[in-house]
Amino acid sequence: DAGVTQSPTHLIKTRGQQVTLRCSPKSGHDTVSWYQQALGQGPQFIFQYYEEEERQRGNFPDRFSGHQFPNYSSELNVNALLLGDSALYLCASSAGLEEFEFLNTGELFFGEGSRLTVL
């Protein structure tokens, strides 16, 4: 059973460029969340996708956008890259957002991340 897979693992971009990161959720999961982890910091929530819609968003500018496909995979796009966007980008998947499952802890499974360096 494949876990959460992310690509690419490493990439280098220059300021002003655009980048697309990809994530395939764990089998059976339909919800994908993205996190940004700066060096030496804890991950920061970017947004969450469920049923191909953005359901929650953290405190990130509109330069950060995403998409979820019918097969539940997801992309994170960042436009007009800044030096401060250099970070490890983590994708996490989970199963279900139905409210009646509120007692389900909705455990997140993380991928190994995509390391983005902006020069």
Add this chain to the structure above:
Amino acid sequence: AQTVTQSQPEMSVQEAETVTLSCTYDTSESDYYLFWYKQPPSRQMILVIRQEAYKQQNATENRFSVNFQKAAKSFSLKISDSQLGDAAMYFCAYRNIYNQGGKLIFGQGTELSVKP
């Protein structure tokens, strides 16, 4: 807004000894989940243990246990019989109980080293 604070940037423990990592949080909610995640050099976040705030009993998973003090908003992780493979970054995290599969709020992390 909820916050999570880990005041120990680095900790060290001798192999086979016990170590406790500290975490405090702030929230106005009465029901929520707390987690400890481990992040080894491979970068993948691995869930170590979770605690439901409505449960008074402290969670335990093999050598890992927590001391959950709800009134004090404290959530420490105790690792017993430390092993070399326990060396990693450890993150404390909070999630609203109704926030299914979504926003986790992480602390800054504690880097644990294990000495042979």
